[in-house]
Amino acid sequence: CGGGEEQPEHVDAPAEFSFPPTFSVSEIKNKQRRHLMFMKLKQEKRKQKVAMKKKKKKERDALGDKAPPKEVPKTIENQRVYDETTVNPEDEEVAFDEGTDEFSAYFNRLTNPKVLITTSDRPRGRTVRFCNQLATVIPDAHVYYRRGLALKKVIPQCIARGFTYLMVINEDRKVPNGMVLCHLPDGPTAHFKVSSVRLRKEMKRRGKDPTEHSPEVILNNFTTRLGHSMGRLFAALFPHDPQFVGRQVATFHNQRDFIFFRFHRYIFKNEKRVGIQELGPRFTLKLRSLQKGTFDSKFGEYEWVLKRHENDVCRRRFNL
Amino acid sequence: MQHDDVIWDVIGNRAFCSFKVKTKVQNFCRNEYNITGLCNRSSCPLANSQYATIREEKGQCFLYMKVIERAAFPARMWEKVKLSKNYEKALEQIDQNLIYWPRFIRHKCKQRFTKITQYLIRIRKLTLKRQRKLVPLSRKVEAREKRKEEKALIAAQLDNAIEKELLERLKQGTYGDIYNFPIHAFDKALEHQDEESETDSEEEEDDEDVGKKEFVAEDEIEESDLSDFEDMDNLKAGSDEHEESSEEDESEEEMEEEPEASGSKGKMPLKGAVFRKKRAYVEIEYEQEMEPVPKSKAT
Numbered sequence: 001c002g003g004g005e006e007q008p009e010h011v012d013a014p015a016e017f018s019f020p021p022t023f024s025v026s027e028i029k030n031k032q033r034r035h036l037m038f039m040k041l042k043q044e045k046r047k048q049k050v051a052m053k054k055k056k057k058k059e060r061d062a063l064g065d066k067a068p069p070k071e072v073p074k075t076i077e078n079q080r081v082y083d084e085t086t087v088n089p090e091d092e093e094v095a096f097d098e099g100t101d102e103f104s105a106y107f108n109r110l111t112n113p114k115v116l117i118t119t120s121d122r123p124r125g126r127t128v129r130f131c132n133q134l135a136t137v138i139p140d141a142h143v144y145y146r147r148g149l150a151l152k153k154v155i156p157q158c159i160a161r162g163f164t165y166l167m168v169i170n171e172d173r174k175v176p177n178g179m180v181l182c183h184l185p186d187g188p189t190a191h192f193k194v195s196s197v198r199l200r201k202e203m204k205r206r207g208k209d210p211t212e213h214s215p216e217v218i219l220n221n222f223t224t225r226l227g228h229s230m231g232r233l234f235a236a237l238f239p240h241d242p243q244f245v246g247r248q249v250a251t252f253h254n255q256r257d258f259i260f261f262r263f264h265r266y267i268f269k270n271e272k273r274v275g276i277q278e279l280g281p282r283f284t285l286k287l288r289s290l291q292k293g294t295f296d297s298k299f300g301e302y303e304w305v306l307k308r309h310e311n312d313v314c315r316r317r318f319n320l
Numbered sequence: 321m322q323h324d325d326v327i328w329d330v331i332g333n334r335a336f337c338s339f340k341v342k343t344k345v346q347n348f349c350r351n352e353y354n355i356t357g358l359c360n361r362s363s364c365p366l367a368n369s370q371y372a373t374i375r376e377e378k379g380q381c382f383l384y385m386k387v388i389e390r391a392a393f394p395a396r397m398w399e400k401v402k403l404s405k406n407y408e409k410a411l412e413q414i415d416q417n418l419i420y421w422p423r424f425i426r427h428k429c430k431q432r433f434t435k436i437t438q439y440l441i442r443i444r445k446l447t448l449k450r451q452r453k454l455v456p457l458s459r460k461v462e463a464r465e466k467r468k469e470e471k472a473l474i475a476a477q478l479d480n481a482i483e484k485e486l487l488e489r490l491k492q493g494t495y496g497d498i499y500n501f502p503i504h505a506f507d508k509a510l511e512h513q514d515e516e517s518e519t520d521s522e523e524e525e526d527d528e529d530v531g532k533k534e535f536v537a538e539d540e541i542e543e544s545d546l547s548d549f550e551d552m553d554n555l556k557a558g559s560d561e562h563e564e565s566s567e568e569d570e571s572e573e574e575m576e577e578e579p580e581a582s583g584s585k586g587k588m589p590l591k592g593a594v595f596r597k598k599r600a601y602v603e604i605e606y607e608q609e610m611e612p613v614p615k616s617k618a619t
Binding site (some may be wrong): 075076077121122125149150180195196216220244245249251253255256257258260262264266268271272276284308 | 449450452461465466468469471472473475478479481482483485486487489490492495496498499510
């Protein structure tokens with residue numbers, strides 16, 4: 001009887017076709033027939049969906065102005081679990097903290113940033129090129145070859161020579177995959193996972209090389225307390241006064257705990273439109289740990305460590 | 321009975337030995353008590369009833385000896401002697417223990433001992449240097465992270481965000497005087513303001529016009545005195561600015577500066593009742609400036 005049913009349905013289009021309510025596609029043993037029935041089920045569902053949409057649209061048009069406002073679709077950003085460490089702009093505690101933390105020297109214009117960029121042992125070509133390009137993006141950055149030196153011994157020498165930042169690009173399988181960013185006098189050390197590194201050659205429609213002008217800095221979406229300290233960490237890499245003549249802007253954009261770095265040149269066509277052209281490397285960072293004090297993986301005091309199981313619990317919870 | 325030759329004939333040459341590893345050129349012996357590691361008649365611990373080796377355990381070297389008398393007791397077959405940590409003393413110990421033993425075994429024992437001490441020294445040196453920590457990556461987790469990153473990138477809409485931020489900064493005036501565009505934005509703001517408060521401004525202007533007319537009359541009387549005229553100019557300029565600042569409270573400094581340089585481009589596009597009347601006032605000024613000139617020419 002199943003075969004008999006099947007054939008007439010093959011011949012005419014499945015127009016007048018409704019499934020009995022206790023029907024389940026998975027109970028058909030024959031694969032071809034099962035597949036056919038599944039396709040039909042899908043088509044039915046699609047038709048119903050289109051019909052629903054049409055109906056809703058009709059209703060909305062009929063109501064005209066009185067129609068209820070369009071529903072905003074749910075996004076991950078909308079549904080984000082409220083983080084109690086979100087910084088309120090007028091928070092005094094936070095303002096006080098920021099007045100006295102390790103970056104206060106920079107934000108009070110007492111120090112100028114000076115960055116030392118190095119790699120892990122025996123870097124490959126890609127990492128070396130990445131370091132060089134980073135050095136062009138960050139003004140007053142120096143690249144040094146790591147001759148197997150221990151970081152703990154490097155740090156006092158850096159402080160003696162007046163560096164404010166130590167950036168170590170870690171390499172794995174000929175590709176940069178980690179970054180340790182250490183604020184020098186006695187500042188926090190952040191360890192990031194680096195991914196999606198695009199060097200200048202690989203960028204489409206890119207502009208000429210960046211000039212020596214200090215770029216502007218854009219920090220987007222750093223809302224929580226941790227995000228705030230990250231923002232300050234990035235801001236202190238660049239000199240205080242950007243040179244607007246250069247029309248260059250470095251962006252750190254946080255989205256769902258991924259920090260995207262971009263470097264653009266902008267031009268204002270009129271007061272409503274701006275054109276941006278990407279130059280310079282791009283990469284994404286994900287914070288793995290934030291440690292108080294300079295680099296010390298054994299005895300350091302960790303302010304925050306990425307624990308995967310915390311974020312596995314709820315997909316709408318983010319830290320930065 | 322221990323027939324070494326028979327044993328060797330069987331395992332070394334003809335049949336199978338489970339410790340033997342055959343390669344193209346050479347045969348190796350995987351037996352842990354083997355002294356050289358090669359599969360030879362003289363190195364095989366199974367085919368030699370009198371045998372000695374050096375083995376190392378957790379940084380400590382031991383001399384193992386096997387004699388034919390104990391061949392029947394496998395549990396006690398190997399005699400273990402702890403060697404001193406001092407290299408020379410250990411060599412003397414080996415010599416003492418292996419006195420009257422075949423030359424080959426004595427020599428190989430000492431060679432092996434030397435090699436072992438060398439690699440122990442190397443281990444100690446390396447542990448002082450930086451250790452590379454290998455962190456295992458989970459493929460599933462990495463793939464998940466990669467996908468999340470792609471989705472986050474799409475959700476971020478970076479270009480739009482950057483453009484928006486830059487335009488915001490332009491509006492707030494962080495760029496100062498570099499760009500000339502801001503005028504338009506503020507013109508529009510001005511227009512909105514004017515439309516809202518047109519009637520009020522007209523009344524104010526009427527009052528001011530009344531005042532201005534009086535001013536003009538005074539000037540005509542004092543035409544001849546240039547210094548006085550200059551003072552009048554300054555007074556007028558001062559009142560000009562004052563009026564403008566009072567009317568246009570929300571305009572920027574640029575706006576106040578521009579009227580002084582009369583006839584600048586900034587003024588032209590401005591519309592509204594306010595500025596038309598201002599223009600009329602400016603025209604009157606020019607008329608007055610013109611008059612003293614011909615007088616000086618005459619003289």
